[in-house]
């Protein structure tokens with residue numbers, strides 16, 4: 534009996550020791566060290582950004598050498614860009630990168646921002662219309678995020694005027710990521726790595742994990758997606774050989790008053806940031822997307838969409854607000870099909886005056902396509918994180934670019 538008692542006492546002591554070791558004081562540093570050491574926020578700015586003494590990254594690019602659009606004319610080469618959103622810290626940009634790829638932002642962990650804005654697909658998703666939570670097909674296609682730091686309005690119908698306003702859309706829409714602010718806060722607070730990383734990115738704040746800081750970090754990350762070193766850019770800065778003869782011919786068609794592309798897709802951003810009604814067709818069987826009519830409560834803008842940038846356009850097929858055109862050539866052919874040719878007879882759209890009848894030849898169409906392909910530059914593509922603070926699996930096609 535004594536023996537058994539001793540055995541029990543010893544066993545009990547062992548249990549206590551084990552509990553102390555694995556579940557008690559020792560386990561905290563052991564578990565958290567292995568869990569947390571893996572993910573650190575960087576303290577350097579992305580390429581093209583310069584770090585200031587107060588830990589902010591500011592964008593540097595060649596177009597800062599030029600004054601304005603005024604003297605060079607629509608389609609001119611050495612013209613300025615609008616102001617970018619910059620001034621975020623390296624840590625905020627990096628935290629935004631982790632959040633961007635993390636499906637923890639969606640209600641059921643099924644999709645991240647990168648699901649629909651996949652860096653491998655020009656920050657789009659190669660779908661005509663994106664697919665949201667529980668397979669819900671969206672009304673429109675996912676625009677590229679390259680150079681959105683220069684935009685003054687967001688969404689195809691220009692209904693948001695900042696990244697901050699825009700981000701509330703996908704996060705809390707029942708059709709997209711389906712989350713609620715309460716659930717988002719509780720899932721992020723449940724991940725100890727995020728607690729630490731938010732405190733690093735937002736020091737001296739009482740509660741670093743907040744919806745505002747999630748959105749600020751996402752804004753910081755998106756502001757770093759800059760694409761200004763395409764072959765076109767090198768040509769624009771004076772290196773004539775950067776484009777071949779067909780591409781230069783294409784640029785000249787692009788900015789001619791016959792084709793008028795550059796009136797709306799104005800270099801160097803390749804959008805004048807305005808809304809235009811151009812009368813693209815809807816996918817077969819779908820009703821007309823009224824576009825900016827709702828945003829501005831104006832019949833004049835029925836069927837109007839924000840002029841999209843053409844930067845990295847070769848990477849973001851299919852084209853137009855609902856992905857109606859599969860190839861760049863089809864998209865260009867639309868413009869030469871005759872003013873209003875795709876508008877149904879019972880629909881009265883007020884087409885923009887720059888939508889004309891350019892009668893482009895097949896060769897000119899090819900040259901326009903050749904030219905648009907020179908607008909590709911993905912040199913500043915961010916690395917996909919090795920793993921996510923939430924440890925959830927990625928929900929986008931694996932990035933083949935170098936991981937960090």
Ligand code: HEC
Pocket residue numbers: 633638644645646647648649650663664665666671673674675676677678681684686687688689690696699700703704709710751755
């Ligand atoms: C379900 C797919 C999907 C997800 C997930 C998604 N987006 Fe989008 N995104 C879209 C679509 C579709 C649009 C265009 C919607 C419209 O214009 O009405 C869009 C538009 C945008 C725009 C506007 C770009 C422009 O040029 O106007 C930004 C910026 C953006 N998304 C960022 C994000 C961020 C950040 C996240 C993650 C919080 C996210 N998106 C998640 C599909 C998605």
Ligand code: HEC
Pocket residue numbers: 787792793794795796797798808809810811813837838839840841842843846849851852853854855861864865868885886887888901
């Ligand atoms: C009146 C302004 C205007 C002119 C002129 C114009 N565009 Fe567009 N472009 C737009 C608008 C607005 C859209 C989006 C329309 C939609 O989604 O239904 C668009 C879309 C596009 C797209 C698809 C972009 C994407 O991300 O899906 C391409 C490619 C394009 N235009 C090329 C051209 C070319 C080439 C020309 C000259 C032949 C041209 N555009 C002339 C306003 C214009």
